[in-house]
Structure formats: C-alpha cells, structure tokens
Amino acid sequence: MSNDVIKNDSLLRTTTLTAAPVAVAAFDNRTLTRDLLALGTIFFFIACYHIQNPLLIFNTQFGSAFRNATLQPAMVVALIACLIALVVPLWNEAHGKFSPLQIGALVILGGGTLFYAVAILLDVNLAGVVAGVPQSAFTERLTDESPVALLENAMGLVTPLVPVAILAVIFLWQPWRRGQVYTRALNKQAAALFVGVLVLLTWEGLINLFQIQQFLLPKPSVIGAAFIEDYPRLVSIGWNTFQNAFWGFVFGCGAGILTGIVAARFVSFSRALLPIAIGINAVPIIALAPIMNNWFGALNPASKIAIVAILTYFPTMISTVRGLTAVEPMSMELMKTYAAGQMTIFRKLRLPTALPFIFSALKVCTTLAMIGAIVSEYFGGSTAGLGFRIRDDAGLFKYPEAWSAIFIAALYGIFFYLVISALERALMAWHISFRETGR
Amino acid sequence: MIPIITIDTLSKTFRSADGDEVRALDGIQLTVEQGEFISFIGPSGCGKSTLLRIIADLIQPTSGTLRVNGKSAEQARKDRDYGFVFQNATLYEWRTIIKNVELPLEIMKHSKDERRARAREMLRLVELDDFEDRYPWQLSGGMQQRVSIARALAFEPGILLMDEPFGALDEMTRERMNNELLRIWTTMKDMTVIFVTHSISEAVYLSSRVVIMSPRPGRISEIIDIDLPRPRGPETRDLDQFFQLTSRVRHSLRQGITLE
C-alpha cells in the first residue's frame, strides 16, 4: 500500500517538474526584451561611432543629434548596459558554454565597447593614437586646420569594424529563431497598431478633404517632415530636460522612499499625512515654478529639479508606506515565531513586500518627472530645453515643430519608463515571472 | 514521561470593536508530555487555534499560567523552542523554495554552508529536494505545505505546533500528508507535536491523545487516549478499534455542542 503512495507521488513530482522550468526560462521567449536589447546595442554602437567620428558628427543629420557633451557618456553607458543585459541571459541559457563563433562575436563586441568606453569616457581614442591624430581633433568641430588626412586614416581603421560588430550582435541575437515571439507580439498589438494607422490616415484625409487650416491642426505628414528635419536638435536639448527630470526623480523618489520607511513605523503619522499630501497635490506646478525660479535663479537647473522632486515625492512616499504595511498577518506571525528583531523583520519581510508597490509608483513617476521638467521650463529657464521650445513654437503658431518636440518628449518619457522597468526586472525577477504566466 | 507543556486554569477573553466580550477560552487545564502527538479538535469557535497561538506566545492569555519547556511562553519563543506550521503555507513568494526553508536559519545566524546543508536535508525529508530553485507559485498547495513543514523543522525544534495544516487539501492528498507527517515524526527523536484539526479521522489516525474542545466559552470537554498500535499505516484505518475511537470522538463532540 505504501509503495503505491510513493509511486503516485513521484508521478505528481515529474509532471510538475517538467512544467516549471519551461515556464521560467520561457520569459525571454515570450517578450520582446531580447529584441529591444539587441536593437538598442546596435543603435548605441552606431551612436558611439558617430560621436567619435569628427568627419560625420557635424555633417550628418544623425550625428548632430549627439552634439550635447553630457549625452555622449550616457550613450556609452547605455551601450555597456544593453550589451551586458543581452549577453548574460544568453550565457545562462547556454549553461556557460558558448560555441567558438559566439565567443568570437562576444570578443568583437566586447572589444568595440571597450574601445568606445575608453575613447569617450577617458578621452583616449586608440585609433587616433595609432594614426597619430591629437586627441582634441576628436572632440572639436572640424576646421581648416584639422588634420583631415590623418583623421581619415584613423577612421579607416574603425569604420570597417562597425558592420562586423552589427553582424556580431545579430549573430548572438538570432532573430530568425524568434518568429513565434514576433507573431505573438503582433497579435497582441494588432488592434492598437490598426487603430493607430487608421487614426493617422483619417487625420490626414480629413484635413485634406475639409481644407482645415494648418494652424488649427497640422497634417501628420507635415509633422513628420518637421520631425525629421528637427530631431537632432530636439534630441540634444531634450537631453538637458531629461537630466532635470532624472535628478528630480532621484531626489524626489529617494526622499519619498526614505521618509516612507520612517512614516510606516508610525501608522497614525502616515494616516495624518494624507490630507497634507492631497492638499499639496492640489497645487499646480505653475504656482511653484515662479517661486523656484526666484529661489534658485531661472537659469539654474536646480529650480527645475526642485519642482520635479516635489512632484514625485508624495506618490512615492504614499506607495512606500502602503507597501511596507501590506504585509500579510500570517507572514508576520511567522517572523514572531522566530523571535526576529525589528531590523530583521524589515529587511526580510517588509521590504520585499513593499518592492512591487514602490516600483509601481516609480514607473508612474517617470512620466510625471518628464512632464514636470518640461512644464517647469515654461516659466523661464535656459533656451536649451524642450519646455521652452514647445512654448516658443506654440506661441509662434509653429505647431508642426511643437508637436515634434512633444513627440521627442514622449520618447524620452518612454525611455525613462523602460529603464525603470529594466531595474524592476533585475530586482524583482520573481514577481515578473510570476505575473507573466497570468497567475 | 517529562511534561513539556503545562497549562493551568488558562482563560482568554477578546473584546471586539463594539465592546462585546467573547470568552474564547475558559479554565483550560492540560499537560503535554514530551514525545507525544496530541490533537486539538472541536467545532468553529471552540478556541483550539487560539490555544495553540497562546502556547506559541503569539497571543497572551488573560489569566492562568503556561509553562513551555519549564519556561514562560515568551521565553520559549525567544529561545526558538518550537516550529509553527500555519493553515496556509505562508511561504515568502520572493524567495526560492530552498531560501524559504533557510529563512529561520538565517535569522538564527547560522553560517551559509550550514544553512544550505540543513535546508537540503529537510527538503530531502519531505521529498522535495528537486524543487529547491523553484518559486512557491510553481508548486501545488500540498507541496507548498510540505515546504512549510520542512521550514518548521529546519532548526530542529523539540516542539512542533501545527494549525490545521492540511485543511485546504483534498482527501487523498491529506491522507498522504498524514503518512508523511508520521514518518517525519518518527525520524525526529522525542519531538512533541500539537496538531489542531477539525477532521475526526485525522485526529484519531495521527495522535496518541485527542483533546476535544467545545465552544462558547471554549473549554476542554474530554481527553481521549488513542492506544492504536504504532507504527500506523493505511491498514490502521481498517481496524475495528479505529472505528470505535472515531465514534467515541464524534459522540464527545456532539455532546459538547448540545450542552450549550
């Protein structure tokens, strides 16, 4: 009799055993993460190439998007991050054993990334060293005195390797194997894509049909044309606005999390903060902007960062408190049976429980931060900012240009959101894989 | 036999939010010997879970005394003398199975290697060693509860307190878990188990004594000795004596209710 019991149990064990690993490992095969990372790696690689190519950077549309000096290091960091995020899961899947071709691809990519990291972050372009070009030539605008011939030699060393690197990424990525993922994603997004295309076509058609004036509502084709002409400049100034949004986010959400941790200990305190939080939320940015401009000076980015910080502070703090107190009573009793100290309970129970709540708030705050940074520029500030650009263009009825700027702002917002989502995936893999199976 | 838990005239009254008083326990008198397997059984509201939680020092009694291992309940909890198994597995969803089992060992500051070895051993005991890197959501209810038992035993407590651990499982799985539990209990030397249940057959099958409780106010109406032979197995359920004992328990339960 007992033998039957054991046999039945092993049957149960094997069926669950086969289902589970497929579910977890299949995450990368269910979403477009890998594809985004591969495309991102290619994009950032090309961007770095343009940055370190003085012959191209000011002469091409694409290159001039990266003129902003603070944007350049960010591109290299993004390249490194994308590459690591792409390769590590591949490494895990292959259980640490790569084929010689894969190792070769990895070496090429690693070498290229290292080259650009050293070139952009440390100002040492190795190709320039070999060709005898002074370092300054790589970062300055081309003039008549620039050693163009030497530069061409240096670029001759680097340029052929770029397509090789791209091929290496494609080789590691293997998009031809991911047809199923693409069809599934297409099915999921088909309705949205259809509606989007339909709206664009109707928009364009109706304006043509009824001869609606441009200044009331520009055609999508006109906006598109303005965008293509404008985007390098917009990307550059957008980066300034984004930095304000980013730092404001860091300070605001950081303070929100820290004070949330303190507030969660005193339940009546956190409940008492609620009316104050609501009251402050009811005050629009426009009221704070003039004050901040007066305090820090309109040209000082601190005036913009302060506004973003205030905007992002309360949602984060409230979510942190919510998350820290959402612990299930039985899980807490379990800790009591271990006679665990307060610090231990915090680290091992409250904090992991709070993480999903905190990340929900952080994701909402990414768009809040971007909007806050833009709107705060409306009331005075540097001219090299998206908010200033939008206000200026809208004021002059240059709506296609205004919409292009708004589109870039939305792109930066989406990019910020994706970065935080990536962080969430890294810290809370257990939650994501749990959610993805639809449980 | 060494008395490991002594309860003397213990009472517990709850006051609800509207000011009403609820007499959860009244004048409980009980001595549990070391190595016993004792069950609390009774209808809803009889206070069996409350009593278990008082022994675990998760709730404080209103009056009466309680000694666990010769100490106060609070001291016994601080010394980690017992392991508690809840009605739900209460696994932490952000930890893998093996890290869930390691949780008490982490808190009790064992070294990394010790923890890993001990957790593996416990998972092997409940036959889930192949699942150590899975997450709780990937396991069935019965398997999660087995992990919960492994976790409770990880630090080798002398006492195991179980609050309707198999209540959410179906009959077949429950019988299998009962056998597992008996096997584990005999492996751990001199371990005392206090088991709360509302299943008569489960109580009789597992225990050496069954404590029958009745509600409003919660008190012990009878304690029945179960002298079925050990080791027990599925064939025990076919014995005449088993049927007689379950009938006795059933009658005692009915009496406790009708006397309200």
Place this chain on the structure above:
Amino acid sequence: MTTVSTSAPEPLVRAERPPRDASGMRTVFTTVLILVALGVVWEAAKLFASSVNYSLVVGGTTIDLKILTDAQLPHLGAIVGAFAEPAQRNGDPLYIMLFQNALYTLWAAIRGFLLGGSIGFVLAVLFAHSRLLQRGVLPFVIASQTVPILAIAPMIVIWMGRAGALEWSVPVISAYLTFFPVTIYTLRGLTSVPQTSLELMQTYAASRWQILWSLRLPNALPQIFTALKISATASVVGAIIGELPSGIQNGLGIAILNFARYYNQSPERLFATIVAAGVLGLLFFGVIVVIERLVVRWRVEETT
C-alpha cells in the same frame, strides 16, 4: 465530564483593541500637530538664518541661506496677514478676492470633473465589454497622458474658440486631466468581478446590461470613488492651468500669474494664493469623501 458554565463572565484583565472613535480623532490631532510642527520649523529656520546673516560656514564651505530671507520665504504671519490686506489699491481684502476667484475656478473644475468623469466612465464601460476596443484604444489613452497639458492647452483654446464654445475651454482642459484616472480605475473595478459571481449571473440567463447594472457596477463602486477622489484634485489643477492660455480675467490661475509677476514686491500674496488653491482642492476632495461614505456603506476602501 463537561460542566456547564452559568456564571457571568469574569472581569477583563486587558482589552484587546482600543475603541473605534479614538483612532479617527487621533488622526485629525496628528495632522494638526504635523502642520504646527512644520510651521515651527519654517519660522525657526528663518530665525536661525537671519541670526547668521544668511550665510552659514561649515568646515570650509559656505552655505548660502538666501532663500530664507523675508523676500524669498515670507514669515507665516506675513502670509496670514496678507489675506486681510487689500489685493489691489483700494480694493477688497485678499481673502475676498481669492474667494471670488476660487468660485470661478471651482465652477470650471466642477464642469471639467463631470465632463471628464462621464467620458472616463463611458470609455471604461466600452473597454470592459470589448476586448478588441480595449486592446486597440487603451494604449493611446495611456499615451495621451504623457503629453504635458500645458503644451496642448493653447490649441484647445483655439479649437474651442473656433467651435464657438469658448467658455468650455477651461472645463475641457480640466477634463483632460480628469478622465484618465476614472477610465483606469473604473475599468479595473468592472473587470475584477469574481468568476463565480459572473457564473451565477449566467445561470440566471442575465443580459449584458443586467450584469453591468446588478453586478459589475456595484463591484466597481469602491474603485470608482478612489478615481473620483483623485479626479477631484486633478480637476482643480486642470482648471487652474487651463485659465492661463484662455485669456479670461478671473480664476485662481490668473491670480497666481499676477502675483507671480509681482513676487518681488510682495511674495506673501503668491503664497497666500497657493494656500487657497490647496484648500480648494482639499475641499473638493472632502466632498467626494462624504458622498462616498453615504453611497458605499458596505465597504470603505482605503483612500488613494
């Protein structure tokens, strides 16, 4: 054997939970306490800064405390006093002027709230009943919120002007901020019905409308009220922002703009206006809370 207990319950040694009233009062008390504490910190910081002449030397670095001067951060007393002072030369005291402007803003906010709430509600009902519509349109609804309202507000004003409904430009801008929370939360509430309740309705051969009315809507009420509370403050913010490009003369937004211009002369009036805006939002929020308490008596949802 069993003994029947007939004696009265013995006196309690310790109560298990405090009576309910205390926690509500305690929250109000703590809120007031926090506000008072903030006020104390405000004044104390100003006092400290003026005593060290607005620059603090710590170690080797000098910290500039100029933001704590009276010109940048007025005394609390000055702000309170500003309410009683006339807003313009020989005009009414500030509090009357703010009150009148607040009424304008409130009227626009209410219209925006109702408009946005209705649109949000209709969208949510549509999305709940058509997966296709939800998949196709919801992403764009979400994307619409990434466009800063201040950027499209001027365009809305022009369109409204063209359509001959200029007095609706501020409510429409306010509705832009209001409809989104209502859509999301209502959708969540309508679709979070337990499977077994749905199956019960199916055994009654209930029509879609009956299911909506008797099951989904009551189930969604707590979520709807959560959204309405968020939308209440959002509609006030939207109304204030909407006043800027619309060229109207009245409203808290215009007042804020004016006082921002005269910030250097009297910063207190801007602070006073900000307080008024915050209070307005809070009051609107409070009204929704009261309505919620009356309507949803069977379940009180945690706020926000």
